[in-house]
Amino acid sequence: MNAAVCTRGELTVREVPAPRPGPGQILLDVARAGICGSDLHARVHADHLADMSATVGYTDAPRSEDEVVFGHEICGEVVEYGAGTHRRWSPGSLVVAMPMIRNGRTPYILGTSKHVTGAYAEQIVVQESFTFDVPNGMPAQHAVLTEPMAVGWHAVRKSRITRKQTAYVIGCGPVGLAVIGMLKAAGVRTIIASDLSPARRDLAGRLGADVVVDPRTADPFESSPHPPKLSTIPEFLNLGFDAMEKLRRIPRTPWWLAFRAMHGLRLGDSRPVVFECVGVPGMIDSILGSAPLMSTVVVAGACLEPDTFHPSRAIGKEIDVLFSVGYDPGEFRDTLHMLADGTVDPSPLVTGTVGLHGVEAAFSALGDPERHAKILIDPRSDAVAP
Template sequence: MKAACIENGEVHVREFADPEPGKGQALVRTHSCGLCASDAHFLTGGQHIIDLSRKMGGPYAALDYTRAFVPGHEYVGEVLDYGVGSRRPVATGRRVTSVPIMRQGGAHAVVGFSHDCPGGCGELMLLDEDFLLEIPDGLPDDHAALIEPLAVGLEHARRGRPDKDDVALVLGCGAIGLGVIAGLALAGVAPIVAADFHADRRELALRMGTHIAIDPRETDPYGPLPDLGGKRVNLIYENVGLPGMLQRIIESAPFDGRIVMGGYCMEPEPLYVFAAQNKRLNIQFAGGEEPQDMDLAMRSIADGRIDVTPWLGGRIGLGAVAGAIANLSAPGTPVRTVVDPRLL
């Protein structure tokens, strides 16, 4: 099969042997795959991520940074076959996505960050049959590829135990922050405040359901908000992942405030426990999505409750993956660029 791979911090397009499914594994032909910031992190800091996983426990410990692996964990594809002895829960020819985890056939890996389970930047993937989620007819491939990133935001949103009386603040309006906003809106939380430096992302936040979108350089998101009659936020979602964010939030949060840390910070994060204790703060660390979040994301996109169309940018082939990953954080870039590995 053809695939775009990461090797020693560079992206290449190469031929790989077709993966062979074992028991409990589905062989899937990829239709669409979204490019995520975590893919870009592996170009510049992949060895650091692997080292952290080996030292502290994490899903990337088995990766060898000098060996090629095929990225892509936001995908939709067509079931071609199963390994011998599989349950075969979804008929061949049907489209599926999944939580990007493989636990069958003796493997335990993150799809797209594994030498054994290539991701959606290749023509073929192996998926765990227990996690397959069948895509309804009529849902376009590119929209289906956004189920996984939306599901992460929905997971983060529910980790905060949102209540209709909360005033929520979402810091950072990339894909995860936008998903958090969508999840809060589904839960009936109002008002929702979003903060981001970039005007285009603030506009997207408004389209996803936030009530106020502010530039934190101009308006203090933790202070009395004039547009809310002087109310302050009490439920804060961090989706930035930079060192210093948690302590800044602790200093600014109200008494009995709740903080959900969704940003993926891989640097030391100093904080004063004293400050958090004095305010009786609850700090929740959010992780990846679970099957329930994938199901809600799929149903919400399919029935129109969440419109992810504004997230979509260009559709590219394998030859354009290197340039697209290198520019994921450039100003004005779309929330998601989608790869069709059937195209060169």
Template sequence: MRLARLHEPGEIAVDEVDEPSMRPGSVRIDIEYCGVCGSDLHEFEHGPAPLRAEDRGHVIPESEWSDHLPMPMGHEIVGTVTEVGEGVDRIAVGDRITPCLILPCDDCRYCADGDYHRCERITGPVATPGFADEIVVPASTAVVVPDDVPSRHAALTEPLSVSLHGIRQGGLAAGETVAVFGAGTIGLGVVGAAVAAGAKEVVVSEPRAARREAAEAMGADAVVDPTERDPISFVRDRTDGGADLTVEAVGKEPTLTQSVRSAAYGGTVVVLGVFTEEASIHPNDVMQAERTVVGSFAFRGGHQRDRGEFPAVLKLLSDGRLDPEPILSDVLPLAEVDTAFDRLRDPESDAVKILIEP
């Protein structure tokens, strides 16, 4: 079958590989769509990156890349089950599913508490073979897609779950104000989720015009170009002195500072962007304003897959409270996966989310 793999930074190629073998407790999926994620782009530019590595500076040294390359890529998947393994009775051939790919160790303190997305085993690069013709995954990860949710929308279940988990971490309540810094896929998902949750006012800071337009289409009440106007004062003006909840969805030091200083006194800041470099904020911005800064990583998966963000997002997509159409930019065939990466990395491009269709 065909599988797109990262061979080195800046080089992704579609290779011919053996079909994955079936295992007990697994399902085989014909992939219909797989979205290009921001983490895919990060590894395309910088090489294999760990999901966690506090004690190693959040990097995989170049001397260890040979342990991971060539590395399969793609994890925002939707497809149809074509085969079920021994012992599988929850999923049937013909089911359309999206895999919630958090595989817990079931042995650490976090798994014992049901916080499977915090599992100590989740440490290496994502390395999921989603840019492919088919994939075999544990049946325990499979979440069935409702019949009335189009596959091109269901392919966004994973990133939208990241967004929804973010506002849940921030404790957003109906009637509160929200400011989002960055209108990529995750930031736009935050906008849609916040609107669906009943936010009173949603403000977005984003330098690209096309993405500001997408934010408005997702329900943002106001947008600002931070290259033309100070986003901190803009947010404060729109939210009576500061937003109840701010979300950093870029992964850069300037937007981190803006997120903190745009939050109301006593407000909450959610760090949702993935940072490639260290960043700092002034501690007094937190202490003197009694702001709370929280992190948000991935979504609830593992044995929480049917009670976490995946089914919640699919419900929002099904009943129309969340329309991801403004996020979707294009669909490209697997043979053009390198073109998708080039477009998404181009700062002049209007693309937000590109789906790969085998």
């Protein structure tokens, strides 16, 4: 079969051995594959990514001299089943799959593996237990966005944001746009988005951001129609003074119970939630310096370089910092159905489609945020330019 193979930073289309489904696996004809920003990074920073992966026990990440077929955003048609499968779908059924398979007890991440092929190919093997049928006649070009949108859904769920809290999304690339779409689906009433790119700001608005700002001309944290109740340390301290003066006027009142309750509530729905979706050095520290008191910061942007920040900024403001990656099978399934039933419209994200021979041009085009957000690969297409 044909596949787009990367080695030493070069992308070439050539014939590779066709994969065969093993126990518990399904062979798919790839209908669409999505190009992710992590693929762009892996092309030129493979050795660094391999070193980082090894620190968490994943040793199958390719190095620059290895041959790898990228592609972890997968939608395809069922062709053949391996042994021990339940054969849930008839041949030709359109499905999406999480990008993981297992041979014996050894797991592999599709698209970032030296030993298994990703979705930049005519065919791919996926795990039946991690495969889901596409409902409601949803087209492949939308179904394939399940994977990147699930990343956004996981970040939203991890934040535990409520509808009344204000969300700030810093960076409106594919991850930030997915977060915005999923915040809207969750019913969050106020979403502030910030990005340098006019095209990305436009997409942020189309996906549900209520306020969109250019950080060069406006501070996103000062752009909310519902500003935080506490903005400075003196305001916070004065709240304590005022509360104690009122509580201690009442004789024999167990005033400390009020503080226990307040500690449990942590100001409830007034706490801002900030999603860092840029992933460049210095961004976390910048957000810690600018975010309101008692914010929750969810780091969803993948910074691939060493970074530093000032813990005292987070400590002084009592900011919670969380890190988010991936999704679980339930989140993946729920995302698929939100796309299929129209709760989330992913169509603004898709800005181009190419065949395998257009992958090189697509990688170049994605370097310009004014031109493209998400480019898909259709292995049956002859298109060489997005």
